Amino acid sequence: xxxxxxxxxxxxxxxxxxxxxxxxxxxxxxxxxxxxxxxxxxxxxxxxxxxxxxxxxxxxxxxxxxxxxxxxxxxxxxxxxxxxxxxxxxxxxxxxxxxxxxxxxxxxxxxxxxxxxxxxxxxxxxxxxxxxxxxxxxxxxxxxxxxxxxxxxxxxxxxxxxxxxxxxxxxxxxxxxxxxxxxxxxxxxxxxxxxxxxxxxxxxxxxxxxxxxx
Amino acid sequence: xxxxxxxxxxxxxxxxxxxxxxxxxxxxxxxxxxxxxxxxxxxxxxxxxxxxxxxxxxxxxxxxxxxxxxxxxxxxxxxxxxxxxxxxxxxxxxxxxxxxxxxxxxxxxxxxxxxxxxxxxxxxxxxxxxxxxxxxxxxxxxxxxxxxxxxxxxxxxxxxxxxxxxxxxxxxxxxxxxxxxxxxxxxxxxxxxxxxxxxxxxxxxxxxxxxxxx
Numbered sequence: 001x002x003x004x005x006x007x008x009x010x011x012x013x014x015x016x017x018x019x020x021x022x023x024x025x026x027x028x029x030x031x032x033x034x035x036x037x038x039x040x041x042x043x044x045x046x047x048x049x050x051x052x053x054x055x056x057x058x059x060x061x062x063x064x065x066x067x068x069x070x071x072x073x074x075x076x077x078x079x080x081x082x083x084x085x086x087x088x089x090x091x092x093x094x095x096x097x098x099x100x101x102x103x104x105x106x107x108x109x110x111x112x113x114x115x116x117x118x119x120x121x122x123x124x125x126x127x128x129x130x131x132x133x134x135x136x137x138x139x140x141x142x143x144x145x146x147x148x149x150x151x152x153x154x155x156x157x158x159x160x161x162x163x164x165x166x167x168x169x170x171x172x173x174x175x176x177x178x179x180x181x182x183x184x185x186x187x188x189x190x191x192x193x194x195x196x197x198x199x200x201x202x203x204x205x206x207x208x209x210x211x212x213x214x
Numbered sequence: 215x216x217x218x219x220x221x222x223x224x225x226x227x228x229x230x231x232x233x234x235x236x237x238x239x240x241x242x243x244x245x246x247x248x249x250x251x252x253x254x255x256x257x258x259x260x261x262x263x264x265x266x267x268x269x270x271x272x273x274x275x276x277x278x279x280x281x282x283x284x285x286x287x288x289x290x291x292x293x294x295x296x297x298x299x300x301x302x303x304x305x306x307x308x309x310x311x312x313x314x315x316x317x318x319x320x321x322x323x324x325x326x327x328x329x330x331x332x333x334x335x336x337x338x339x340x341x342x343x344x345x346x347x348x349x350x351x352x353x354x355x356x357x358x359x360x361x362x363x364x365x366x367x368x369x370x371x372x373x374x375x376x377x378x379x380x381x382x383x384x385x386x387x388x389x390x391x392x393x394x395x396x397x398x399x400x401x402x403x404x405x406x407x408x409x410x411x412x413x414x415x416x417x418x419x420x421x422x423x424x425x426x427x428x
Contacts, residue, residue, distance in 0.1 A: 013398065013404075013410075013422070014229060014398035014399075014401065015228060015229055015398075172412075174405055174410035174412070175403075175405045176398060176401050176402055176403055176404040176405060177402060178400060178401060178402025178403065179402065184227065184228035184229070184390060185228075186392060187228065187390050187392060188390055188391060188392025188393065189389075189390055189392065190227075190390040191388055191389045191390060196227075196388035196418065198386075198388070198412075198414040198418070198420045199414065200412040200413065200414055200420070204410065204412070206412045206414070206420060208227070
């Protein structure tokens with residue numbers, strides 16, 4: 001069975017996956033780049049921007065797993081664009097003409113639009129309905145491979161609450177954002193459904209994994 | 215200079231230091247014993263209850279540090295008793311005739327009462343005022359030794375917000391309480407004031423330390 005997987009999802013110690021005051025200039029609001037600097041420092045992060053080098057440490061080992069056997073990504077409206085992107089017919093995501101997904105991407109939104117075919121294998125499909133509806137559409141597009149749940153915070157929280165996630169890799173970054181979108185709100189008792197591991201990195205972040213109990 | 219230290223302060227992954235529905239029968243509400251089972255399993259935890267045995271692992275190493283060089287404890291009204299203890303003139307804390315503190319204890323409360331002298335060196339002093347006032351009184355009682363900030367959640371959060379804490383050992387337990395009293399609420403930017411470390415234990419908990427930047 002295809003798995004629904006979350007990778008490289010970064011939160012502050014106080015549980016915020018993004019800050020406040022999101023905009024086109026500040027996709028993570030007042031969090032800036034701080035939630036993801038651990039990833040930019042890795043070889044994986046360097047390659048995302050076509051650069052050489054980068055660390056080959058435990059952070060990189062976790063980071064690269066995000067693409068293994070993935071056939072589709074599901075992302076929420078809040079990951080696809082800044083508030084109001086639905087009113088801009090030229091908006092095609094943050095990632096330029098050749099987005100780093102290279103698979104179909106299901107954008108979970110109440111906004112109806114035709115698919116957008118990008119370079120490099122990425123096509124954005126705009127899908128309405130319940131999380132289960134969205135997952136069914138993603139499964140059709142995945143070609144038997146796994147499904148990455150890419151964020152944002154609300155989408156991840158919604159799918160965890162609906163018990164539609166098989167694996168989650170959450171990166172706890174040693175900062176306190178104080179405000180923003182909280183990942184864990186309302187998710188009581190995840191330990192009943194998941195085996196949890198915790199791995200600290202010399203970089204200062206702590207990798208949490210949640211694997212569905214068999 | 216005496217240091218203000220927090221030790222063995224346990225929170226869920228979602229940041230709750232206690233659950234909901236606190237009572238005399240359930241001091242941590244719906245959290246039950248789950249936040250502190252890691253400590254009960256250690257030799258330190260066994261000795262608290264006069265028992266032999268217990269683990270000598272990293273959890274124990276962290277746990278025992280709570281008493282090193284401590285001259286006084288500050289605790290909030292919510293640690294001293296269940297809601298309404300102020301109306302019970304016979305209430306002398308949760309811990310029986312010989313509490314495990316063996317030092318003066320400053321109970322931070324708006325309730326005025328005479329000190330209560332217990333067996334074994336523990337005396338409860340009831341102190342009103344601001345956090346700074348409470349700390350001044352504790353410092354007088356500490357005899358030059360350090361000051362343990364013992365909780366509960368609101369007291370720890372208040373002292374962290376007032377920048378009165380030198381060291382904090384926080385134990386993140388792999389459970390999601392979903393509701394209760396949140397430790398981190400409103401504490402933006404602690405990383406500016408503290409060096410943070412993260413140490414996972416084979417028991418499943420993760421020890422966080424916050425040490426004031428020099």
